[in-house]
Amino acid sequence: MTSHGAPRPRTPVPQPSGASEIFQVLRDGRPRTRAELAQITGLARSTVAARVDILMGLGLVSPIGGAASTGGRPPSLFALNPSARVVIGADLGATHAVVILTDLAGEELARERQDISIADGPDAVLGWLVSAIGRLLRSAARGARDLAAIGIGLPGPVEHDTGRPINPPIMPGWDRFDVPGLVQASFDVPVLVDNDVNIMALGEQSSNWPDVGDLMFIKVATGIGAGIISGGVLQRGAQGTAGDLGHVRVAAGGEAPCRCGNTGCLEAVASGPALAAALGGPARPGLTGSQDVIDLVRSGDATALQAIRQAGRDIGDVVAMCVNLVNPSVVVIGGSLAQAGEHLLAGIREVVYTRSLPLATEHLRIVPSVSGQSAGVAGAAVLAISHVLSPEAIDAASASAGE
Structure with a gap:
């Protein structure tokens, strides 16, 4: 308010042009004519033409030739210009x-x-x-x-x-x-920052599961976490900590100390360092992390194979709860320990398919990461x-x- 009680004049705010509505249709890269855009959006052709002109002015959309003509000049096609x-x-x-x-x-x-x-x-x-x-x-x-x-x-x-x-x-x-x-x-x-497992979920979905709107990416490495995509949207939670599975208490955890200060966490028994510590000792000095565990598994070491299978079961306990809670259609297992392949996956599947609701697992797929180290x-x-x-x-x- 001014000193006389009258409201201060407001600075005019630029009004949206509505061009985004047209652009979201063209984002898939498929060329379309103005007439097709009008039919899809329900907008008048004159409105579509004006908004296409705006997008072309921004360089985001470009003409790419003509569609088949039914007589007269062939209509122009427009599509996303990815190199803009x-x-x-x-x-x-x-x-x-x-x-x-x-x-x-x-x-x-x-x-x-x-x-x-x-x-x-x-x-x-x-x-x-x-x-x-x-x-x-x-x-x-x-x-x-x-x-x-x-x-x-x-x-x-x-x-x-x-x-x-x-x-x-x-x-x-x-x-x-x-x-x-x-x-x-x-x-x-703009600089956008997120944790590693969330970006791995985005990378895995966009590269390999573009039509799946409900996906969980479980990273099993030094820590254990999940990136949760529900309804096509990455779920971060109120403070960005959604998916922190490593610090959920599990039955097999007992009183095992965790770096978070609690005991019995999933990470304390099923992460790379935890498995390395369990498999180490006088007979195997120098085991410290995931790669050491993977090397033992690949060598066919029976104790390591049993340990990685049990780690899968422990992870499966928590994943089963998540499946009941958020009902994904795909659970992707990634991170360095995922290199153990079917040994880890078998343990996870064994528990998830037993402990989750039948309806939740009817079409559920639990699969290894395809993108691997490129997912992030x-x-x-x-x-x-x-x-x-x-x-x-x-x-x-x-x-x-x-x-």
Whole structure:
């Protein structure tokens, strides 16, 4: 209110053009005519034409020739122009990083991989990432102005709204660090940050299960977590901690201490380090993690085979509860321990199909990850693309272009 009690004049807010409605139809890459777009959306042809012009002005849609003519000039076809902009997907792991540059259809244009230590801290790791982004842009002959967004996956809990890691156990110096702020100092674009298992779920779904709207991705490695896609939407929960399966108490856990401070957690008995500790001892010194366990399994070691099968059963206890709760149609098992293959999967399936409701498992598939180590970086790119091509972003861009 002003000093005289009259309301202050408001700054005019650009009104959405409605172009996003047309664009969401064209996002699948299939060419369509203005008449087809009008029929699909129920909009007048003049309205469709105006909105297509806006999208063409933004470079997001382009004409690609003509459709078959029924007499007279053939109608023009329009489709997504995937090369209009590019995005970055970055998967920053505990000991390595993978970064890719893709177009708006997710087609990979350039890639870089580097051994890193996440424990070196955000300045060192993100400094390398910023340099890598510059190298990828140059290698693809694209400029910084072509970059539309950056998606980043981190190996720890992330407050998705701010992009800040929260008490990450293997990331000293990262707690509440402003990850987007540091990256945006070099590239002034939206920076989306999420935990590694969420981006793996996005990558696995987009690459291998695009028609599945209810999917769980279970990562079994140093920790155990789930990325949950329900109704086609990634479910993060109120604070971004949805899917933290590793710290659910299980019957086999007993009083086994967990790094979270509690006892009897799934992670304390079924993670890579837990299995390595259980299999180690004087006869097998030096076992520390998932790869050591996998090597024993592949060698046919009977004790290791029994341990990995039991780990699958313990994981299955928690997955069965999730199946009853969220009713996915596909459960994908990934992470380093998934390299144990059918030995781990058999234990999970044994319990899930026994303990879950018959209706929930009638069409349920429990399968190994197809994307493997590429799931995370692909999902980080999906995170960025989804933001750039969202209805809100399209309407904001079209409104700004019309100012």
